[in-house]
Amino acid sequence: MxxxxxxxxxxxxxxxxxxxxxxxxxxxxxxxxxxxxxxxxxxxxxxxxxxxxxxxxxxxxxxxxxxxxxxxxxxxxxxxxxxxxxxxxxxxxxxxxxxxxxxxxxxxxxxxxxxxxxxxxxxxxxxxxxPLGGQTAAQALDKSQLKEGEKVLILAGAGGVGHIAIQIAVAAKAEVYTTCSEANLDYMATLGAHAINYQFSPVSQRLQDIDVLIDLVGGDAALDALKCLKDGARVISVPTISAEMICEKAKLLGFEASGMLVDPNPEQLDTMLYMVSVGLLKxxxxxxxxxxxxxxxxxxxxxxxxxxxxxxxxx
Ligand SMILES: NC(=O)c1ccc[n+]([C@@H]2O[C@H](COP(=O)([O-])OP(=O)(O)OC[C@H]3O[C@@H](n4cnc5c(N)ncnc54)[C@H](OP(=O)(O)O)[C@@H]3O)[C@@H](O)[C@H]2O)c1
The missing domain is CATH 3.90.180.10 (Medium-chain alcohol dehydrogenases, catalytic domain)
Known part of the structure; x- marks a missing residue:
């Protein structure tokens, strides 16, 4: 064979x-x-x-x-x-x-x-x-030290990483905002996020006082999203290609910012598989x-x- x-x-x-x-x-x-x-x-x-x-x-x-x-x-x-x-x-x-x-x-x-x-x-x-997408979501949120009651903005909530990130952030009892196209507005709402159509207007015109930004898009969309953050906010920029540029800009604005590289962690995957098995994660x-x-x-x-x-x- x-x-x-x-x-x-x-x-x-x-x-x-x-x-x-x-x-x-x-x-x-x-x-x-x-x-x-x-x-x-x-x-x-x-x-x-x-x-x-x-x-x-x-x-x-x-x-x-x-x-x-x-x-x-x-x-x-x-x-x-x-x-x-x-x-x-x-x-x-x-x-x-x-x-x-x-x-x-x-x-x-x-x-x-x-x-x-x-x-x-x-x-x-x-x-x-x-594995890769789910662990990126979990590790980005861990790194951001998102706490119950905080406002988190997740750019690209409908993607492979984003749809898991939203569910973990909702489970952590954060107030979750996300960006998506019109076609995904309803889907994002079913996951428990307040969805903002980025095709309609820049997210910075719709949101403010965000504590944590999880950037899954990079480039101009991430730069625009920095305008939604409150003083001392934390930024995790995931797309490696623009992470350095976004983080530099974020730090100049007084935010805590870092990129990340996902790290395979079988115990973390065990936990996520368990969450799927009991219906906590889809x-x-x-x-x-x-x-x-x-x-x-x-x-x-x-x-x-x-x-x-x-x-x-x-x-
Ligand atoms: N550093 C790391 O360790 C690491 C690990 C994993 C992934 N990544 C990177 O992280 C990024 C996300 O990965 P992924 O697997 O989630 O990608 P993906 O599944 O391909 O993302 C697709 C999603 O992006 C959304 N999207 C596209 N343009 C957007 C915009 N301007 N604003 C908001 N949403 C937008 C789309 O939603 P609509 O159809 O609604 O537009 C779509 O659902 C990629 O760049 C990937 O390479 C890095």
């Missing part, structure tokens, strides 16, 4: 993504072999494919390279000295971040310590939607593409208007 994978063969448009086959890998000591059911597609995969960012720089002499950091699936085989899982267990993980990737594969070997058990009541689609899946259509999945992310997550069906 072969291991079908989607690889970046050279940097460029989505058509540089090609199907390749390789032997099914053998787990080393401490690793397990996962039969991947779903792989999450993230903006970083798309940027790397286009040759942008540090994952592209680091892998430029290493093409074809298989991207993908989010997986869910089933344990197929156990390596020596493993003890956490049994064959057949359902698992999810944020794997190979940032340089190794490998999630766009039907089979992948992963250190067992990098995986979380997926509760029976959680669909494998939902589990694949959570994942939104915009579309699931067969692995052969990975190009279309990348094109969808490139629209900049994906609601929730895009997945690849790997089997």
């Amino acid at each position: 072969d291991n079908k994978q989607i690889a970046i063969t050279q940097f460029g448009e989505p058509d540089v993504l090609k199907l390749q086959t390789s032997p099914i890998p053998q787990p080393q000591a401490g690793e397990v072999l996962v039969k991947v059911a779903f792989a999450g597609v993230n903006p970083i995969d798309v940027k790397t494919r286009a040759g942008l960012g540090w994952a592209a720089t680091q892998n430029k002499d290493n093409l074809p390279w298989v991207p993908g950091y989010d997986i869910s699936g089933e344990i197929q085989q156990l390596g020596d000295n493993t003890q956490r899982f049994s064959v057949g267990d359902k698992v999810a993980g944020f794997i190979g971040f940032p340089l190794q990737g490998g999630g766009y594969s039907q089979y992948v070997c992963v250190p067992e310590s990098a995986l979380s058990l997926v509760p029976d009541s959680v669909m494998l689609e939902a589990a694949a939607a959570l 994942t939104e899946i915009f579309a699931t593409y067969p692995l052969e259509q990975a190009m279309d999945a990348h094109r969808q992310i490139e629209t900049g208007h994906t609601r929730g997550k895009v997945l690849l069906d790997m089997q």
